[in-house]
Amino acid sequence: MNMADVLTKTQRSYNMSMIKGKNTKPEQLLKLLLKKHGLKGFRLHYEITGKPDIVFLKNKIAVFIDGCFWHKCHLHFTKPTSNRAFWLKKIDSNVRRDKIVNTELKYKSWKIIRIWEHELKNQKIIKKKVIDKIKKWLKK
Ligand SMILES: [Zn+2]
Numbered sequence: 001m002n003m004a005d006v007l008t009k010t011q012r013s014y015n016m017s018m019i020k021g022k023n024t025k026p027e028q029l030l031k032l033l034l035k036k037h038g039l040k041g042f043r044l045h046y047e048i049t050g051k052p053d054i055v056f057l058k059n060k061i062a063v064f065i066d067g068c069f070w071h072k073c074h075l076h077f078t079k080p081t082s083n084r085a086f087w088l089k090k091i092d093s094n095v096r097r098d099k100i101v102n103t104e105l106k107y108k109s110w111k112i113i114r115i116w117e118h119e120l121k122n123q124k125i126i127k128k129k130v131i132d133k134i135k136k137w138l139k140k
Pocket residue numbers: 068073074075076077116117118119
């Protein structure tokens with residue numbers, strides 16, 4: 001199997017899952033998942049730098065869900081077809097801003113978890129990468 005096959009398969013299942021979950025907002029999916037794993041004490045849309053989707057205030061953990069298009073996901077980002085220069089400039093400035101937000105929050109001793117929108121559609125990946133990480137940090 002070559003890389004092109006893998007990518008096509010990934011994208012195909014991504015597209016399928018997007019159709020299934022199209023009416024569910026990513027932060028709602030994450031909220032459900034956290035509850036399912038017994039994680040409590042988080043808040044949605046807490047007003048700090050970068051407006052993370054979910055924070056665990058006591059433990060200073062900020063969780064961001066980055067949209068595949070707006071934050072240039074390496075798997076699903078496709079160049080816009082119209083007003084290309086305008087959108088690319090906007091998206092690049094999002095990516096730059098993400099880095100600034102990370103630096104600023106780390107400086108204020110926040111722990112940062114960034115999740116791709118597509119990861120929320122794959123429960124296995126999110127469980128491994130996100131739930132375990134949050135659990136580990138909550139224990140500290
Ligand atoms: Zn993606």
